[in-house]
Amino acid sequence: MYYSRKRPMMDLPEEMTTIWSCTNDKCNGWVRDNFVFLIQPICSQCNSLMEKGEKMLPILANTCPDQKKL
Template identity: 50%
Template sequence: MYFSKKSKEPLELVQTSIWMCCEDECFGWMRENFSFDKEPLCPLCSSNMEKKTKMLPIL
């Protein structure tokens, strides 16, 4: 039996606009283009969210 470790191609990251939870204890965030609301609430703790950017892989 033969097993090989295939080298995976590195994912291309781009600067993406996201919504991030304002609560310090919560780590909730979502991509802006996946939100239906203009100013969504955090799906984890129901707090307000603010716009930020994050380096994420292309979907």
């Protein structure tokens, strides 16, 4: 018999989330809007500008009370 140690992941609730995605075609970097510290963020992988969009992602709360966008 085969017993897998991996347990199936529960179905996490998802919602449309605002994200910033890299404008460089060769880069696939993106970040959630509520984890960004700048009004116009720059990609941390390739230093290109990022553009705002939406993506269906699991719900995740940012619990940092002092996060402000510069």
